[in-house]
Amino acid sequence: MDWLSVQITRAEVERWLMQARDYALPRLLQTIGQLILGVIVFVVLRWILKRVERSFSSKTATKVDDHFVDAAHRLGSISVVAWALWRTAHIWELPGLARFAVAAWVVALSLPLAGLVSNLLTVLEEGFVSKTENTWDDTALPLLNKATRVVIVGGGVIIALSTLDINIMPFVAGASVLGVALGFAAKDTLSNLIAGVLLIVDRPFQVGDRIELWTTPTGTGTWGDVIEIGLRATKIRNPDNLIFVIPNNEIMRRDIVNYTASGDNIRLRIPISIAYDADTQKAKEIVRAVALQVDGVVSSPEPQVIIRNFAESAIDLQLRVWIGDARQRRVIGDLITDQVKQEFDRAGVEIPYAKRDLYIRAMPTPPARAAGPSGSSEQAAALVDSPRDQNDGKISRTKQGEADE
Numbered sequence: 481m482d483w484l485s486v487q488i489t490r491a492e493v494e495r496w497l498m499q500a501r502d503y504a505l506p507r508l509l510q511t512i513g514q515l516i517l518g519v520i521v522f523v524v525l526r527w528i529l530k531r532v533e534r535s536f537s538s539k540t541a542t543k544v545d546d547h548f549v550d551a552a553h554r555l556g557s558i559s560v561v562a563w564a565l566w567r568t569a570h571i572w573e574l575p576g577l578a579r580f581a582v583a584a585w586v587v588a589l590s591l592p593l594a595g596l597v598s599n600l601l602t603v604l605e606e607g608f609v610s611k612t613e614n615t616w617d618d619t620a621l622p623l624l625n626k627a628t629r630v631v632i633v634g635g636g637v638i639i640a641l642s643t644l645d646i647n648i649m650p651f652v653a654g655a656s657v658l659g660v661a662l663g664f665a666a667k668d669t670l671s672n673l674i675a676g677v678l679l680i681v682d683r684p685f686q687v688g689d690r691i692e693l694w695t696t697p698t699g700t701g702t703w704g705d706v707i708e709i710g711l712r713a714t715k716i717r718n719p720d721n722l723i724f725v726i727p728n729n730e731i732m733r734r735d736i737v738n739y740t741a742s743g744d745n746i747r748l749r750i751p752i753s754i755a756y757d758a759d760t761q762k763a764k765e766i767v768r769a770v771a772l773q774v775d776g777v778v779s780s781p782e783p784q785v786i787i788r789n790f791a792e793s794a795i796d797l798q799l800r801v802w803i804g805d806a807r808q809r810r811v812i813g814d815l816i817t818d819q820v821k822q823e824f825d826r827a828g829v830e831i832p833y834a835k836r837d838l839y840i841r842a843m844p845t846p847p848a849r850a851a852g853p854s855g856s857s858e859q860a861a862a863l864v865d866s867p868r869d870q871n872d873g874k875i876s877r878t879k880q881g882e883a884d885e
Contacts, residue, residue: 510571518564525556547599554592558585583640590636594629601625623680623711668729669712675728676711684736690807691716692737693724703739739806745778746806748813752785752820753794755830760787760795763829770819771801776812778802794832 533549562585569578605621641648685691685706692703693716704718714731716724739746754763764785771783783801790796803812824831 507571511568514564514567514571518560522557522560525560526553529553529556543603544600547596547603551592551596551599554595555589558588558592562588579644583643586640586643587633587636590633593636594632597632598625598629601628668727671729672712672727675732676709676713678732679709679714679728685738685741689741690739692739693718694734696724697722739809744805744807745802746809747800747802748809748816750799750801750813750816751788752797752799752817753791753832754797754824755793755832756795758795758829760797762827763797763824766823766827766829767797767799767820770823771799771816774812774815774819776803776805776808777816778804793834 529549529552533546562581565581566578566585569575569581601621601624605625638648679685687706687709689706690703691706693701696702696718700722701719704716704724706714707717707723708715711728713725713727716726718724752763752767754760767785768783771777772779777783778801781802783799785797785799788796788798799816801816803809821831823829
């Protein structure tokens with residue numbers, strides 16, 4: 481037989497077939513045996529884990545053992561499949577495929593391990609965060625959870641590459657160059673990420689704090705409650721239920737006014753003006769009494785009323801009062817101001833408004849009316865000689881013409 485200019489005889493073909501049969505038949509039988517053994521181990525392993533789950537895991541209140549059993553299911557299944565592939569590669573004398581099976585097994589194991597660690601951290605977060613008063617762990621633990629998963633999977637990939645005898649140093653150098661390029665291209669994003677980490681570490685405010693906003697739409701509230709601190713941006717809800725997403729880098733460049741960081745008690749300064757003719761001591765007593773009657777005002781330390789300034793038309797007083805809930809400062813301030821106005825009206829204390837007093841020291845003498853032609857001539861001469869006529873020639877000529885008539 482002539483095939484591609486190569487002379488192949490029937491005997492040679494039969495000899496090759498016999499060699500292929502002698503090579504493949506025992507290995508095929510071994511492969512089938514390995515697969516059957518793998519299926520048996522897989523079934524037995526699942527049966528054991530189900531028995532453990534029924535007898536132990538289902539009777540406990542915690543979810544930790546449930547996560548371990550679930551991870552054992554996944555790890556066992558992956559290991560049985562990887563072992564079967566690895567043994568099959570050795571049976572067929574394929575060392576490259578065997579190394580690839582080991583590398584794939586390592587990467588596959590990193591996924592359920594990362595999931596197990598993530599679930600354990602979630603259980604720790606649910607049990608630990610609820611028992612702490614601070615809120616920094618509400619943000620730190622989720623970030624730690626995500627970072628741990630990335631580290632575990634990344635470590636599995638590196639070990640797998642080492643198993644395949646792949647030098648990872650060129651990848652590290654390329655990643656460094658790529659990191660520099662991405663750093664220049666995404667410097668704003670990286671700046672926000674760094675600012676987010678600093679916000680979590682420094683904690684100028686926490687989730688639930690009420691802070692002052694810098695830029696808000698016209699007519700909306702200028703303060704809000706922090707509802708989320710992310711790596712890139714912070715979300716704040718204002719009193720109109722509007723959500724403001726502010727980049728962390730922008731927040732770190734601003735002066736942060738936190739109304740609730742030091743506790744619920746804060747002091748209000750409410751300006752009140754009275755007329756100069758009003759009784760100052762009486763006005764102070766009225767303001768102090770009104771402040772003590774408003775719900776939410778703390779009686780100790782007591783409210784103080786001081787004279788702040790002498791304005792053009794009023795005496796500026798200032799009420800300094802402590803309240804028990806910083807979130808009610810606007811409501812309490814409005815109640816105090818409204819009731820002070822009512823009490824001032826009852827007591828006859830004047831709240832001044834802008835006004836001016838005009839004092840006329842002397843009235844100008846009106847010009848005498850002319851009785852005849854001579855008087856008309858004298859009046860015309862006076863008009864021509866006046867400074868106004870000299871500065872305004874048009875008016876002078878008009879008045880001269882009226883005098884001539």
